[in-house]
Amino acid sequence: MNNLYKHALKQEKTLQEDLTKFEKEEDISVGIQGQISVGLTSLKRTIDDYEGLAKREMILVKQEKAFSNVSKLRENYTGLKNQFDRLKQREANKMSQNNRIELLGRRHNTSTQPEYPFQHDHLTREQNLYNENDFVNETDTKLDEFIAQGREVLNNMYDQNDTLKNAQRKLLDAANTLGLSHNVIQYIERISFQDKWIFIGGAIITLFSMWAIIHYLT
Template sequence: MEGGGGTLSEIHQSAKKLLLRSRDGLERLERLEYSATAGTGSETELSFAVKKDITQIQSLCVEMERLWRSVTAKPQRDLWKRKVEQIAEEAESLRASLDKYNLRHQKRMREANERAELLGRANGDSAHVLRIFDEEAQALHSVRASARELENANAIGEAILSSIHGQRERLKSAHRKALDILNTVGISNSVLRLIERRNRVDQWIKYAGMLLTVIFLFAFVYWRH
């Protein structure tokens, strides 16, 4: 099958060559990105060339898609469909990689410009920059001093609370001991009173027994006479 730019096979071969060249150009860009010559004009020229090749590949894919659809034999048509889809996917992958590279390149250029601007300001007004640094250092020193004071106050507060807690526990222990002593004293007084009552009862029983014994003896003697 032929199109405006050649047969399907010829266009496919041209697309594959452009893919190889684009892939090689992208690899060169990535090597330049981390080399000492990064940021030179050669990167921009190479990036433009790779983008141009990828655009041409995608145009060839459109042409090949038109051609494979006109293939009459289904097996050949399916085969060309897969080949064209593979070329299109590789081209899209290369375009995505190039876009990522361009974003990184733009970021590097922006950061370089910002650094140059900051250096220019520093060289033009170094006293102002030094004054800012000095103020920041003083503020940082004040913050650290305040933090130390807070830590000391917190430690003192914890020590006071610990002391109060210890005194409270000692007071509780003394209170319990006092209650135990009072309870013991109360029980002892009750026992003593019970003993005294028992002694008095025993004495009455003793005296009553003695009296009954005397009466019994007098009665016995009287009845014998």
């Protein structure tokens, strides 16, 4: 259970680092937004798994501590999610403003006739080539970001799989230990029961022997 809690803290740290980059506009790409979204989903799943283990904890002190950790993790998760929603809304507003400005610029260019039409056509072709090249570069960048995001998700799945395996192993060890303790208790109770009857039988034989000695010798 401790390993799962440490894994959740690690996920929180990674998410906060990505959100800081997004907030400072060091990286506002679609890739980083997808990575944050996947990270939030993964963190929520980890918290749910950790809470499930906490409910099955048999030691009261450890269970109370685990529930306190769950409450703190959920509070942090809510804060991270709200921060992400706010940043996405900020970027959406900026994109809407840029689109409005671009639309107004296009209307202005359309209303103005060029003095040299052939030169304008030449510039238009160059601009189209530049836009096409820029689009290709941007596509390659986004593909690299999505590949990196997929690798991160895969690594998270591996980490969670290892954590769940460790938790399962500990649960099985605890179950085996409890089973052994139960068998030992049954064995002790059986020996105690046998010893009690041996004592009673010995006492009866001793009393009978004393009675026989007194009866036959007096």
